Amino acid sequence: MAMAVYGLKDKVALVTGGSRGIGLDLARRLLAEGAKVAICARKAEGLSAAAEELASDNLLAVPCHVAKEDQVAALFAQAKEAFGRLDILVNNVGMNLFTPGLAETELALWQKIVDSNLTGSFLCAREAARLMRGQGGGKIINVSSTAAHRAAPPMGIYGIAKAAIEMMTKVLAAELAGDQVQVNAVAPGMVKTGFSQPFWSNQDKHDQITARIPAGRLAETGDVVEPVLFLASDAASYITGQTILVDGGSSIV
Ligand SMILES: NC(=O)c1ccc[n+]([C@@H]2O[C@H](COP(=O)([O-])OP(=O)(O)OC[C@H]3O[C@@H](n4cnc5c(N)ncnc54)[C@H](OP(=O)(O)O)[C@@H]3O)[C@@H](O)[C@H]2O)c1
Known part of the structure; x- marks a missing residue:
């Protein structure tokens, strides 16, 4: 088990999209830190498997589609009821x-991508802001993407939604700074x-992508989880409204 180094013992965290990938690894690390953790995802089977694996x-673990206002309200109410407060929200859900x-995009497709990536993060941040103010x-930490920084069709709408998440990060930071x-x-x-x-399961594509990354490798989930834990800790109390690029140096070359 990883060592507790971020001082998060007994903090209450909610991680959206916690049934696999980065969110699951983050939930594991938060639990190892001694935090109490709520996770959500749309599919109950994924959540049950995650709960079995995390065994804590x-x-x-609460089923919730983050773009559905009533489900988000129920998720936060359940977390509050279970743990009494909320110290950390990680808006980790994303889909592409x-x-x-x-010019060829139907409104329904636009809406689907914007809803899951952006509207869901807004709805969760709104609930968290209300609880945290009181x-x-x-701490609210949003998971963006380097796709927010470079136009990369055919991931255009995803990139637009992620860029908006970074601006939402600044707006919320300005609004909530006085509330700590x-x-x-x-x-x-x-x-x-x-x-x-x-992208990476095909060796040729994998090699092409890693050739453009100064670090010479793709990120593992832990490469993202550790900076999130830092931002969730008291060590980051005078940092707000910022986006940390976790990209092995890709954005600087
Ligand atoms: N992996 C990458 O290369 C990469 C790069 C840059 C940024 N990111 C960002 O990192 C974050 C996590 O990515 P990941 O790679 O860990 O993704 P992942 O492996 O696909 O996991 C996504 C998680 O989110 C849940 N989810 C998806 N849509 C949801 C919704 N509308 N409501 C609630 N839960 C939902 C999924 O469960 P259900 O399907 O059951 O809902 C799952 O638990 C995302 O924001 C992504 O945009 C990833």
Whole structure:
């Protein structure tokens, strides 16, 4: 088990999209830190498998589609009831569908991608802000992507939604700074999860991508989880409204 180094013992965290990938690894690390953790995802089977794997009395797993207002309200109510407060929200849910050019895009497709990535993060941040204000502080961390920084069709709408998440990070940070709520984001490059598997499972594509990364490798989930834990800790209390690029140096070359 990983060592507790971030001072998060007995903190209460909610991680959206916690049934696999980065969110699952983050939930595991938060539990190892001694935090109490609520996770959500849409599919109950994924949540049950995650709960079985994490095997902790300090875990709450709740089915929730983050773009559905009533489900988000119920998720936060359940977390509050179980753990009494909320110290950390990680808006980790994200999804991508390959899209045609914007000129060819149907409204329904646009809406689907914007809803899961952006509207869901807004709805969760709104609930968290209300709870955190009332209890004297907290941390909100949003998971963006390097796709927010470079136009990369056919991931255009995803990139637009992630860029908006980074601006939402600044707006919320400005609004909540006086309430001792810090709001920050991380923007990973490609991370080895099921989400990005179509890119890295093929060796040629994998090699082409890693050739453009100064670090010479794709990110593992832990490469993203550790900066999130730092932002969730008291060590980051004077950092707000920032996005940390977690990209092995891709953005600087
Ligand atoms: N992997 C990468 O290369 C990469 C790179 C840059 C940024 N990111 C970002 O990192 C975050 C995590 O990515 P990941 O690679 O860990 O993804 P992942 O492996 O696909 O996991 C996504 C998680 O989110 C849940 N989810 C998806 N849509 C949801 C919704 N509408 N409501 C509630 N839960 C939902 C999924 O469970 P259900 O399907 O059961 O809902 C799952 O638990 C995302 O924001 C992604 O955009 C990833």
